[in-house]
Amino acid sequence: MxxxxxxxxxxxxxxxxxxxxxxxxxxxxxxxxxxxxxxxxxxxxxxxxxxxxxxxxxxxxxxxxxxxxxxxxxxxxxxxxxxxxxxxxxxxxxxxxxxxxxxxxxxxxxxxxxxxxxxxxxxxxxxxxxxxxxxxxxxxxxxYRMQTDPVIRALTSFVSAGGIGEPTKAMGEFSFPVLAGSKGPDQWRLDAELAGGGALMDVGVYPLNTTRYLLGADPVAVDAMARASEPFGSQPDDPESPRFADEHVHVLAEFPAGTVGEFTASFSGDADSWLEVVGSDGRIRLENAFVPGGDRTVRVSTDVGEVEFSGVGMDETVEEFDYFAHCVLTDTPPEPDGRDGLTDVAVSEAVYEAAATGERTPVERY
Structure with missing residues (x-):
């Protein structure tokens, strides 16, 4: 392509x-x-x-x-x-x-x-x-609305076809000041029992899943660090769970074939979302990557040229529901199926264990 x-x-x-x-x-x-x-x-x-x-x-x-x-x-x-x-x-x-x-x-x-x-x-x-x-x-x-976004789908095909060579590194961030709205600290996103965690589960899954989709590969192990101040630091009721309502989380992910990933998610600080994939022959960068209906800017640099575009594509949330309905009407299995969702929860489990133990943690398969 x-x-x-x-x-x-x-x-x-x-x-x-x-x-x-x-x-x-x-x-x-x-x-x-x-x-x-x-x-x-x-x-x-x-x-x-x-x-x-x-x-x-x-x-x-x-x-x-x-x-x-x-x-x-x-x-x-x-x-x-x-x-x-x-x-x-x-x-x-x-x-x-x-x-x-x-x-x-x-x-x-x-x-x-x-x-x-x-x-x-x-x-x-x-x-x-x-x-x-x-x-x-x-x-x-x-x-996963990002997987139905025509921009992300086109970039996935581009990466798969060798557009940036062999992927070597992926990086991304999604920061969202969750206390900036009207709900304050009394919201389910800050209840580790209901949410299953904090920033990682709510916004960190976006750079993680989108990278998995772009690369067509899943992390095999992770290192991580998570921090929280009040009111984010409550522990879940289960004493054996390593999870808490993380305010900030930083993940280093090991993908097959030597690709490495580095992702951050935050519930405080200046709002931002971006994703970058680096390959042996080029790179792709998305600005304003994960905001619903956001006007993304895409920059693609390869050994044969460069292109930047924005205002291209469609509302990915509209695409998400139309894609799902299309799958039902045509009896077609969706790409982001239940096993895809399960994989991200398994990766998140490994991230929380790595953050709690300070050790590299393999991602279990369920």
Missing amino acids: DLQALVDAASTRDWDTDPEGTVSLSVVGLGNYARSVSIPAIEAGDYATVSAVVSGDAEKAARVGDVHGAVPLTYEQFAEGEGVDAYDAVYVATPNRIHLDHARTAADQGKHVICEKPLEATPERAAALADACEAAGVTLMTA
């Missing part, structure tokens, strides 16, 4: 076969991200619709349902199967440690599942989630 072909591919859906029909979704969990980002993206797309909304707050469910013409349900009603005929699939957007419960309910109902990342709070629960969907024969997609 030459550089002009790369730019052209960065604004093209390479997966769309124009199927007939739509997939109706039940949105489980009505936090700010689901209401302000996900639901508008679903409604802006071609292949998915919002037909039910589920919340622990019946008044919120009724209010959101009224705005979007969707059946309002409480968590209890969803679990008991009320309104089940209103939707084909379930979008799980609740706190990490209860993803399994809602996904298992959906699978038991015979409904397909798109589940927010990280897939769950622990590898064991993530594996149980994937197993439940596999046993029920339903589609499971981990909601």
Whole structure:
């Protein structure tokens, strides 16, 4: 793929076969991200619709349902199967440690599942989630919107085709001042039990998973350092868990074939997100890499030339839900499936162990 072909591919859906029909979704969990980002993206797309909304707050469910013409349900009603005929699939957007419960309910109902990342709070629960969907024969997609972004997909093909030679190093950062909003310290992201950790689980998974996708490879071992000050430093209730609500985390990852990775995630400090992949014959750098709907700048430098572009591609959250619905309509397994999501949770587990022990930690396979 030459550089002009790369730019052209960065604004093209390479997966769309124009199927007939739509997939109706039940949105489980009505936090700010689901209401302000996900639901508008679903409604802006071609292949998915919002037909039910589920919340622990019946008044919120009724209010959101009224705005979007969707059946309002409480968590209890969803679990008991009320309104089940209103939707084909379930979008799980609740706190990490209860993803399994809602996904298992959906699978038991015979409904397909798109589940927010990280897939769950622990590898064991993530594996149980994937197993439940596999046993029920339903589609499971981990909601990695970056993997559906035409820019990222084009860059992945470019790397795979040898566009920057042999990858040698990947680096990335996602810093998000989580206390800068209106919620303050009393939010589930700072509850290590619900979140499964802190900055790593919430924003660190973006550079990690996007690098895995770009390289087509998984880390085999990690070194790490994690730090936290109040109110980030609470330990989970499980005394055997090495996890806490990390404020900052720095990861050194060993990939096969000698590629090394270096990633940081932070819940405080100046907001930023970027990713860079270096190869034997060039490099790729993305600025404003992971912000939903962000205007990314891409710089590609190779031994045959350079190109920089921005304002190319599409809203990756719209792409995420259309891609999932397309997979359901065409009976096609999604690329970011449950096992993909499980891998990142397993890597995160190794990161927390490495940070706790100060030792290089192999990544277990589940």
